[in-house]
Amino acid sequence: MIKPYLMFNRECDEAFKWYQKAFNGEIIAIQKYGDMPPNPDFPVAESEKNLVLHAELKLTETGYIMGSDYQQELQGADKVCISVELNSEEHAMNAWNVLKDGGTVHNELQPTFFAKLHGSVKDKFGVTWMFTVR
Incomplete structure (x- = not known):
């Protein structure tokens, strides 16, 4: 979603x-x-x-x-990001690895107290993506 x-x-x-x-x-x-x-x-x-x-x-x-x-x-565009909720850790890792290439990792994709994996990355085009695997 x-x-x-x-x-x-x-x-x-x-x-x-x-x-x-x-x-x-x-x-x-x-x-x-x-x-x-x-x-x-x-x-x-x-x-x-x-x-x-x-x-x-x-x-x-x-x-x-x-x-x-x-x-x-x-400021501006930094106030909005795309949150992607996935059921597959493998799917999340594949997308994560593509988007972080040439981008900037804000929070490493890793286990948290609320999800199997969670992290955020700004891609090389300036779009911030937030991943959550439940």
């Missing part, structure tokens, strides 16, 4: 409530940074615990958007 993933500068919660109102949508999930299990490799400052780690909003019968607050200031 492919869904647009929107990145925000500390205003994801406000934006998703606004989009929910605009579309009479249904918030499927909102997880905050403070909800994550503690990890010494990814410390979360007290001031950032209420920021959105992940949100999903159902806009229409088949239309969804996802989003989160990013840890650095984003």
Whole structure:
């Protein structure tokens, strides 16, 4: 499944409530940074615990958007990426290896507390792709 993933500068919660109102949508999930299990490799400052780690909003019968607050200031095209959810680790690795060639890896494709694999990469054309294998 492919869904647009929107990145925000500390205003994801406000934006998703606004989009929910605009579309009479249904918030499927909102997880905050403070909800994550503690990890010494990814410390979360007290001031950032209420920021959105992940949100999903159902806009229409088949239309969804996802989003989160990013840890650095984003502009323009950097605020949108393509989220690809796959069932196959092999399929994800094949696509990942093609897209990272000449691109920039933001987060390595690796196991996380919420998925078998998750990572993001900006391809050589400037498009950011986020992969999740459940």
